[in-house]
Amino acid sequence: MKKFQKIIMTCLFPLLLFSGCTSKDNPKTALEPIDNPQSVTQTSLPEKAGEDMVSPEPATDLPPMEGMVRSRITNEWIDEKTAKRRPISFMVPNTKTASQYGISKADILYECNVESNITRLMGICESWDDTDKIGNIRSSRDYFMYWSFEWDAFHIHYGGPFYMDDLLDRNDSDNINLNIDISKTYHFRDVAKNDFDNAFTSSSLIRKYINNAGYSLNYRDNYSDEQHFLFSSDQNPNMLTQYTDSIRAYEVDMSLAYPLTNCYFKYNKDTGLYDRYQHLPGTPDGPHVDLAANTPLTFKNLLVQSTYFEVRDQKGYLSFQCHDTTRDGWFFTNGRGIHVTWEKTSDYGATRYYDDNGNEIKLNTGKTMICILPNDDAFMVDGKTITM
Secondary structure (H helix, E strand, O other): OHHHHHOOOOOOHHHOOOOOOOOOOOOOOOOOOOOOOOOOEEOOOOOOOOOOOOOOOOOOOOOOOOOEEEOOOOOOEEEHHHHHEOOEEEEEEOOOOOOOEOHHHOOEEEEEEOOOOOEEEEEEEOOOOOOOOEEOOOOOOHHHHHHHHOOOOEEEEOOOOHHHHHHHHOOOOOEEEHHHOOOOOOOEEOOOOOOOOOEEEOHHHHHHHHHHHOOOOEOOOOOOOOOOOEEOOOOOOOOOOOOOOOEEOOEEEOOOOOOOOOOEEEEEOOOOEEEEEEOOOOOOOEEOEEOHHHEEOEEOEEEEEEEOEEEOOOOOOEEEOOOEEEEEEEEEEOOEEEEEEEEEOOOOOOOEEEOOOOOEOEEOOOOEEEEEEEOOOEEEEOOEEEEO
């Protein structure tokens, strides 16, 4: 991004090492804000609330069968055993050479810059059984680990820069580092778009690693918040029409912030979901698909999160401040959007999002996409620019 060229590198390095907490009851911030949070600027008045709205099909709030409970991640009905088990988080590249398998199974998908306009994806997956090919797995960053922490997830990655060494060495950091898996016990090489982005893993190998490492398969006590998101009921979904300043949001375009992937989301009134598209250089513009069964990526909720960042070194490694209060963002669902603020106050504590009245927002049942943007960036909604 052109804005990265404006960062003054002198004397930044001492500020950039994150200082993690050893438990959720002893919070420390990763970086201290330099200035007050920037306000969000909307370039035009909102569309009339309720215009062209399509209500979802009626639903029931009763479990479909005995022994099923609500997922803390999606609010969907899942079996109780799966609900008690910790999810996985896995790192995949998002370039034209990426061979992406299993990303459509992610219940939460994060996207954030790493360096040189490159973004990386991290999937949070609750039902990770019976998946033969997950990846291709690439390196992580420390800020992705902080987002993984709040789900108490097993973090699957292929190494990473030394900035994350302190987090990897922590006793509570249950990560699965395939880069030190010299014997390929827990990963395999398979046919991919090139000879570099070709490291994959599977459900059985993940479970083998967890067992051999002695990790707790179920959620650990006093780590992640049991109630992470608030959800609307299926019978009364959140249409955002209760907000007089909500805007119509049929297309949410992130290409200003992600100029390499040029990703955007289109609201599908027939399904009530946002379909993800992207246009990487040298590739056709079209739906973003999981190569496993050519499955397109769709989401019920979109969260855009403005985050304070710095450039760490001459290699362009970035630092995003995951722990913060009163930073700006936007929430989109059912074809509309509202301005929100967010906060995260401890390593394992949830990132929480609030409307402009100070109330925690309610997501709708389903998958969620979280786009992390540098605090001076912008994106577009139905052709109108929103500056973070």
